[in-house]
Amino acid sequence: MPTYRDEAVVLRTHKLGEADRIVTLLSRRHGKIRAVAKGVRRTSSKFGSRLEPFMVVDAQLYEGRSLDIVNQAESLATYGADIVLHYDRFTAANAMVEAADRLGDSEATAQQYLLLVGGLRALARGEHGSRAILDSYLLRAMSLSGWAPGLEHCARCAQEGPHQTFVAQLGGMVCDNCAPVGSARVPAGTTSMLEALIRGDWTAIESAAPNDQTRASGLIAAYTQWHLERSIRSLAHVEA
Incomplete structure (x- = not known):
């Protein structure tokens, strides 16, 4: 079978049989990938812990008919280890990877990959408020997919x-x-908050009034889910 190698973020995993997992990845060059990781649930697995949500890996895969097969996985960034220790970071990260998964194969570009990696890195390091990182990610991800909200002119x-x-x-x-x-x-003030989140102007974001931050988060959640045409279930658990 043909093999290929790529950098990827682990979006989610599902159990398969007694020892395997189906892993959904957002990769840098091959878009969204669904692959089987064989034997990773066994304690003797050499790379099972590397294929957990929010991890960034350098993976080698075999091409399959419906699902590819993970042959090797080397850790590039273990963001998940820091994210899972904090409830606010964990729920925000879940919403981010769910949105990345919902965007679909056609939007799974290198820019989307880099945006997600940057967002997870910021969450793991606690660089900014978790909800603000999530909101900024959602607006930028939608913009990269051609759904940037109109803010300066009537949409x-x-x-x-x-x-x-x-x-x-x-x-x-x-x-x-x-x-x-x-x-x-x-x-x-809420409109200014939306504009700052798209630009990544963290000075303006962090100086905004709490009410404007909360209102902006609600608008972003509604906007994202409307254009994705499906709900992001993880948003229900994200703290305002």
């Missing part, structure tokens, strides 16, 4: 802003003429 008619209404179904901020009846108004 429907392109009228120049600033505008005061955010509608996930319409693609972001919308003007008064395009806003559906009864749409909730978004304070200017």
Whole structure:
């Protein structure tokens, strides 16, 4: 069988039989991969602990008909070891890898891989608040997939802003003429928070009012799940 090698993040795993696992990976060059890791649940496995969620590995795989087979795995970054020690980091990381998995094969690019690795590294090191890292990741991941929310102009008619209404179904901020009846108004501070999260302006993010951070998180969750057309179940466990 043909073999290949790639860097990859472990997104999730499932038990298979008595000793094997099915591993879902987001790789740098081959997109999303589903592969069988044989014997990794045995205590004698040489690389079972390296194929846990949030780990970054250099993996060698065999190509299979429906599932590839992991032959070797060397650790590149053990972010999972630090993430699982903190509930807020753990729940945020779960939401990130679930979103990466939900994005689909067509969006599994090298840029998405690097973005996820950067987010997990920031979580493992506790560089910023876990919810803010998650929110920034979700907005950037959606932007890389062509679903960047419109914030400066009306997402429907392109009228120049600033505008005061955010509608996930319409693609972001919308003007008064395009806003559906009864749409909730978004304070200017919340809009600024969304813009800072996309830019990765951590000075502005960390100085934002708590209410603006909370409102931005709710809008991002609604926007992401609307465009993915499915829920991210892990978001229910993420602390505000």
